[in-house]
Amino acid sequence: MTTRTLTTLTLSLALVGGLGTGARAAQHPAAAVTVPSPEPSPIAPALPKVAPGYKAPDVRPTDADVVGVTQQPFVGLTLDAAIGMALAKNPDLAVSAASTKIAAYQIRAARGAYDVRFMIEPSIKHDKAAPENAFFAGPNFGPVEQNYQNVQAGVSGQLPIGTQYSASVSQTRVDDSTIVNAFDPYYLASLNLSVTQPLLKNAGINRTKLQLELARINGDASSAQTLAAASSTIAAVENTYWDLVAAWRNAAIQESALRNAIAQQNSNVRLAKRGAAAPIDAVESSTQVAVYQDNVFSALQTVSSLQNELKSLIVDDPADPIWRANLMPTSPVLQLPAAPKLADELTAAMAHRPELAEVLASRRQANANLAFAKNQLLPQVDLQLQYAGNGFAGNALPPNPQFGNQVPPGYLGGTYGQAYGNIGRFPSYSAGVVISTPLGNNTARADLAAAREQQRIAKIQANGVDQRILFDVRNAVQTYRSALARLYAARRARENAQAVYASEERKFKNGASTTFLVLQRQTELVQDEGLELQAQTDLNKAIVELQRADGTILQANHVSLKTLGQGDETK
Secondary structure, three states, X not given: OOHHHHHHHHHHHHHHHOOOOHHHHHHOHHHOOOOOOOOOOOOOOOOOOOOOOOOOOOOOOOOOOOOOOOOOOOEEEOHHHHHHHHHHHOHHHHHHHHHHHHHHHHHHHHHHHHOOXXXXXXXXXXXXXXXXXXXXXXXXXXXXEEEEEEEEEEEEEEOOOOOEEEEEEXXXXXXXXXXXXXXXXXXXXXXXXXXXXXXXXXXXXXXXXXXXXXXHHHHHHHHHHHHHHHHHHHHHHHHHHHHHHHHHHHHHHHHHHHHHHHHHHHHHHHHHHHOOOOHHHHHHHHHHHHHHHHHHHHHHHHHHHHHHHHHHHHOOOOOOHHHHOXXXXXXXXXXXXXXXXXXXXXXXXXXXXXXXXXXXHHHHHHHHHHHHHHHHOOOEEEEEEEEEEEEEEEEEOOOOHHHOOOOOOHHHEOOHHXXXXXXXXXXEEEEEEEEEOOOOOHHHHHHHHHHHHHHHHHHHHHHHHHHHHHHHHHHHHHHHHHHHHHHHHHHHHHHHHHHHHHHHHHHHHOOOOOHHHHHHHHHHHHHHHHHHHHHHHHHHHHHHHHHHHHOOHHHHOOOOHHHOOHHHHHO
């Protein structure tokens, strides 16, 4: 057996069986406990002498006020009013609401691609040409003069399925001095119809239809983002509101503790003057007074900071009078919800969380781009149909002997009305198929690959949102349950500390306690009051987080997308 093993065994036996005799200790020198050596003096670095002769200045405290506000009267503010102001005037939320409106305008702009385009074109023209021969000359071999009065009007557009169409009519009056003419003036009328229908590429889905679909998806995504921002804003307002409630209550606790400390100080001073207590007791209670004076100022600093934070959430104008108000929360604590079950909370979250609508929009966008990219791989095959009806009528001139005194048919006599009536007599139409495709089609292939990657990214993002919602809900349920337990424990501790403090004060008055114990019990009571206050505040905030996590915070506050950020429109 080694010396180390023997030493360990001997020490164990000494502890269990008691080898306490000197003889046995002498027989087993290894069992003697070695007295540890003192630690060496620490090696400290060389320190400079900073601000030699420094002495804290002799200062007096300022007034215990909240800076920048009218101290009295207090301005009451309910939680509902704070939320309503934030939804109407919060700058960030106003921007989100404006973005939603912009998305709606973009949808309208995208629909403009299917607007029917109307065209009208009136014109006049005058030609005067030298006579070239006896047939193409004016009267008495004079110059040929022609005057045209033309009006052309039509509509054109595109259908969502990719069909391009146009329809137009035109009418022209021609005054022509050429001697070979049988009519002067004469009237021309025409009807022109054209249809181009994609059969493969751009059939069913095309770039115009894609842009409209993406605009709609962007509108849905923008609405979801605005609702998500509203959820966060409401949660921030509620949390800050309850923090302000706690801050004011903590200030009251510290002020009450200060009054009690001052009363204890006055009592000790009286006892010391009568010789019933040591003067040091009065000094000790004065230290307690100074501590609670500092606590009161610290509590008011917290009140001031939280008031500013809440005001920044509910107003959008630095000149708003509310910045000068000394806000006092007036809403009671939140009612406890029914005991939340994780499965129920997850079901509610999957039905109401606006983030899910955002990822759904991303997946829809990816699917739309993928469908369009697949379509663009197809060859361009377009069916083209055209129809033209040409009408003619005019003022018949007397028969010309040079041309056999031929008389034009009666249906050609007249003006514009007869010309339009003759459109069907002189039709022309055509039909054809245009086929084209780029060799290699590299652009379409690259776009398809990019669309598939976008779809994969959208799926990954959707899984991430699902996991984050699960994380939020599980944490919210756990936090709520823990907050309940902590509030119960903190309340019991505060009640007990209150009873102990009251007992210690009675004992002190009867001479059975000391100033130190009374001050200690007071400190413990103030600490337990603070812990109870924090536990109550944490419970209120846990309820807020539970509503945010399961997506019911919008319904609970009757939020409508139409009312968000309206305060900004008045500017």
